[in-house]
Amino acid sequence: MHAPHPDSGAKLQIAEVFRRFSGPYRELHPLGADTARVLRDLESCRTAALGGHLYRCNDCGREVPLYNSCLNRHCPTCQGPAQYRWIEQRQSRLLNTPYFHVVFTLPASLRAVVLAHRRVLLGLLLRAAAQTLHAFAADPKWLGAQLGFTLVLHTWTRQLLFHPHVHAIVTGGGLSADGTRWVRLPNDEFLFPVAALSRVVRGKFLAGFIDLCESGRIDLVDTASRKLVRRANKHPWVVYAKKPFAGPKQIVNYLGRYTHRVAISSSRLLSVSDHRIVFRTRAERTCSITPDEFIRRFLLHVLPHQFFKIRHYGLLAPANVNTRLVQARDLLGPVPHHTATAPTTPARCEDTFTADAQAPRRSPNDHAEPSADNIAAPKCPLCGGRLVPIGARNFHRPPRGPPGP
Secondary structure (H helix, E strand, O other): OOOOOOOOOOOOOHHHHHHHHHHHHHHOOOOOOHHHHHHHHHHHHHOHHOOEEEEEEOOEEEEOEEEEEOOOOOOOOOOOHHHHHHHHHHHHHOOOOOEEEEEEOOOOHHHHHHHHHHHHHHHHHHHHHHHHHHHHOOOOOOOOOEEEEEEEEEEOOOOOOOOEEEEEEEEEEEOOOOOEEEEEOOOOOOOOOHHHHHHHHHHHHHHHHHHHHHHHOOOHHHHHHHHHHHHHHHOOOOOOEEEOOOOHHHHHHHHHHOOOOOOOHHHHEEOOOOOEEEEEOOOOOOEEEHHHHHHHHHOOOOOOOOOOOOEEEEEEOOOOOOOOHHHHHHOOOOOOOOOOOOOOOOOOOOOEEOOOOOOOOOOOOOOOOOOOHHHHOOOOOOOEEEEEEEEEEEEEOOOOOOOOO
């Protein structure tokens, strides 16, 4: 029997899919440590298995029991609050300058080998993208200064297929080597030529790929690796850059959308049955696959343990945030206060602190300025008011290890 369609009032949840079908999946498919941990965490997220706390609503006084979150970065339910807190922490590093969005992709011929060697080759893709942006920024022909940029790795398509690509959020200009000037782009509507970016990132990735094969870190025979390199080198790699953002307000919201997105959110589920899972892809298009295939595709996007999918470079690198980034901010002036607020709605992430509220709602009596604390705080399912914990009264929580990878 099909689960209720979202329009019927009942909301489908990704976690329920795993609770219902992961048992049969485990019997048929061996799981690695990382994927097994993700399945366990998503199944137990906000259930009695993790314990919980008792809250009281500030507005209506209702007592509400809430179960604890798994905190796994692959869990769509846990990413909304994490998104808000991360954005609020990063606001102090915004610069009063335009930002560009650049995307680096890998050709289809390399996806199978990347999937088999995720840690080293996904890391190589991030390094190749960073080195390419550094090279263009250092060239006086294009800029001759140091950029600040953040790279975010995504590995999925809307159909949950494996498609690794890197989103880069790049400052529209950079700091001179001596730190005395902010160097603007020759054209405020244009970062770097994408055809040239494509050739350079391709060369850097394939050079690194050859080194990994020769060092034995990728277990391909010599002939197979040469064929892959020749095939990947024949075609241009897709790199595209979007028009600059209108200002820091847009970049804050955009960062949250991309940094904490997971392969699929519960809002895209349309129906779930014993034989088919149907979810929305784009506009009116849908995808219908078996539960076994749904879980298989989801697990394609589990990253290796302690692999960093968000990385900061140039002015935003940890070594520069208290030195060169400060110099750049002094030169550009402060970011206007009204544009440096956290987004008021989750960006394609789940935020289900309550059983019947997907998006966070503010209390009618809450006139405070939006912040990570009051946006991501638990909300009362009756009136939408803010919930506060009642002392240390908590449900039993069985012993478990640290949060998921």
